[in-house]
Amino acid sequence: MIRAACVLAVLIAVTPVSAQQIQFITDLSEKKVVTFGDAVTIFMYTLGRAPAGFDADVAVLKEMKLLKLNKYDRNAPLRRGMIALMAARQLRLKGSLFYLMFDTQRYAHRACVAEEIMDASTSELDTLTGDELLEVIAAVSERMEAQQ
DSSP states (O other), X not given: OHHXXXXXXXXXXXXXXXXXXXXXXXXXXXXXXXXXXXHHHHHHHHTTOOXXXXXXXXXXXXXXXXXXXXXXXXXXXXXXXXXXXXXXXXHTOOSOHHHHHHOOHHHHXXXXXXXXXXXXXXXXXXXXXXXXXXXHHHHHHHHHHHHO
């Protein structure tokens, strides 16, 4: 819960926060396993956009070239590699030659490890808890702010 409070503080500093967003973050911090739908919603908040529903949000992320597949499962457990791929694309990470060549979850995870967004002891196949997702999003938010 302390991590969630720290992440909330970072997100408040970076973007304007609504009561709905605060409630989403609080609920997310308590989850043992987050879903891909949770990642899409929190990524929309990180981009400073209000979520408009899963399909609409996925369309926005596809337009931004953060997602590329034709179909995504909202209820699938979120793997560390998927959020790493979204983060690496958003931040245009260059910490892994293989990521630059292949643009895959495995090498995006390695690029995120190189940038200290994710811990080296993790795998792209690991699922995330709500707190872990919030930690990743906080690191992404900080780097997005630094790039502006």
